[in-house]
Amino acid sequence: MKAYYIGVDIGTTSTKSVLFSLDGNERFKYSIEYPLFTSIDGTAEQNPEEVFQAVFHTIQACVHYANQENILIRAISFSSAMHSLILVDHRNQPITNLMTWADTRSSKWATNLKESDTGKELYQQTGTPIHTMTPLSKLIWLKNERPKWFEQAHKFISIKEYILFELFGEYVIDYATAGATGLMNLNTLTWDKRALSLVEVDEHRLSTIVPTTYLLPPMKESFRNALGLSPDTSYIIGASDGVLSNLGVNAIQDGVVALTIGTSGAIRTVVSEPTTEENGSIFCYPLTTNNWVIGGPVNNGGVILRWLKELFECDYETLNALAKNVPPGADRLFFHPYLTGERAPIWNSDAKGSFFGLTLNHGKPHITRAVMEGVIFNLYTVMTKLKPFMKEPKCIRASGGFANSPLWCQMVADIFQMRVEIPSSIESSSYGAVLLAGYALGDIHTFERNDTMDEAMKVFCPNNHNVREYEKLFPMYEKIQNQLTPLHTEHAHI
Structure with a gap:
């Protein structure tokens, strides 16, 4: 009987469990969304129990399908x-809600640390x-502005640790x-003593760090029975969604x-050793001790198109049709997509979005195209930061909801000047988790694979x-970005 694996992807807005074979055959998937609680003070939280229930029920749905088949x-x-x-107590009961990456209440403390020699080191x-x-910044904020919570906490953990402990x-x-x-610490793969000293947290208040191939103990019997799982099922800790996405799309x-x-x-x-950049603008996270993922995250992806869809009261198909009728560059209309602050490339949570070059001759089609191009220009700016630390870029493996838009994919090919x-299957993080499990269990012996037989793969x-047009436009996009960046914080504090 052919073996299948479940990749569970615990995301910011939903959890998705997908039933895969090691060769990438996606048999079944099930997802559950949950709300994000936000407020004007920068709060961006979720109920950890809602996330746990989503994990439980999506796994249950996959198991039910597998048993039927x-x-x-x-x-x-x-x-x-x-x-x-x-923050949880001795019984793993939350003292706080789940604070997501989008929570900006620690912004002041992060800015102060970033500008210091300690932050650079x-x-x-x-x-x-x-x-x-980062949890680093959030812990500094908690220690200084929510000291009662900080002192009450038995453990400081992520949503993944919360679920795995349950x-x-x-x-x-x-x-x-x-x-x-x-x-x-990148070099020792242990908790960094200087970081822990700064946040005044002892190692016993954190979890034990283990390899991404770590085999978890047997699941608690009550949960295993409720899920309908066999006692022979293995459980692999896996990794973060970003590094697993690289593995899932074969970008290693x-x-x-x-x-x-x-x-x-x-x-x-992916690079072969820990890599950092002088100005602190790229991240470096381990997949394994031989595979290190470097890159940059942006806050503003599909959320920007969703904002535009709601603003124009239309659907995504209409937006694509509008943008398709406008030539590259949207008649010199530029959009910087910082509607939710920004991480890479400018790392400024005070950043705001802006249009530049708007005239009476621009309408909805131009605005739509400029918005789509702005998201890709912003990502290309991140790419320019990576190039000095990698071999010559030769192709892009893409995933995520945007991959359903041929127009947006073509913009990537044209702006990056690379084959896309x-x-x-665009469920890259789930599939990456499955491949990692196969590797951990010895079912596969390398992460590299030949997927040229993927007949359903789309190529752009x-x-x-279009390349020539974007070559002329990008320097102006970047120049405007550089001019505006110092003004974001000043604007935020008027």
Whole structure:
């Protein structure tokens, strides 16, 4: 009987469990969304129990399908969004809600640390840019502005650790998720003593760091029975969604770049050793001790198109049709997509969006095209930061909801001047988790694979005319970006 695996992807807005074979055959998937609670003070939280229930019920749906189809579930492996933080008591009961990467209440403390020598040294040691997204910054904020919560906490954990403790009774965190906290030393793969001293947290209040291939203990019997799982099923800790996306789209060779645009977005590539940048503008997280993912995350991906869809009261198909009728460059209309602040490339949570070059001759089609191009220009800016640290870029492997838009994919090919490949399954983080499980269990012996037989793969090649237009436009986009960047914080504090 052919073995299948469940990849569980615990995301910012939903959890998705997908039933895969190791060769990428996607048999079944099930997802559950949950709300994000936001407020004007920068709060961006979720109820951790709602997320746990989503994980439980999506796995249950996959198991139910597998049992009906007489499919053997060999293992379950976990992917998770990065930078989350929950404070829990001795019974693993939350003292706080789940603080997501989008929570900006620690912005002041992050800015102060980033501008200090300590912040610069910590970035070099941890590979995590100093920013309000990180648990490092959130812990400093909690210690100073929510001291009662800070003192009450038995453990400071991510949503992944919360779920794994509930299911398996063990506080462990994988290399990749720990790497994104800003608290792990890149060279030793242990908690960084200087970071812990800064936040005044002892190691016993954090989980044990383990490899991404770590085999979890047997699931608690009550949960295993409720899920309908076999006692023979194995459980692999997995990694963070970003590094697993590279694995899932087969972007682990030299020069292959992974691009993801979901609600947010990211550019990532794999290098063979820990790599940081002088100005702290790129991240470096481990997948394994031989595979290090460097890149930059952006806040503003598909969320921008959703904003435009609601503003224009139309659907995505209409937006694509509008933009398609406008030539590249939207008649010199530029859009900087910082509607939710920004991480890479400018790392400024005070940033705001802007149009430049707007005239009476511009209408909805121009605005739509400028918005779509602005998201890609912004990601290309991140790519320019990566180029000095990688082999010559040769192709892009793309995933995320944007891959359903041929127009947007073509913009990527034209602006990046690279071939863009869309694998048949865009559930890259879930599939990456499955591949990691197969590797951990010895079912596969290398991450590299030949997927040229993926007949459903979509390919977009650069259009020479469009490339020439974007070559003229990008320097202006970047110049405007550089001029506006110092003004964002000043504007925020008027």
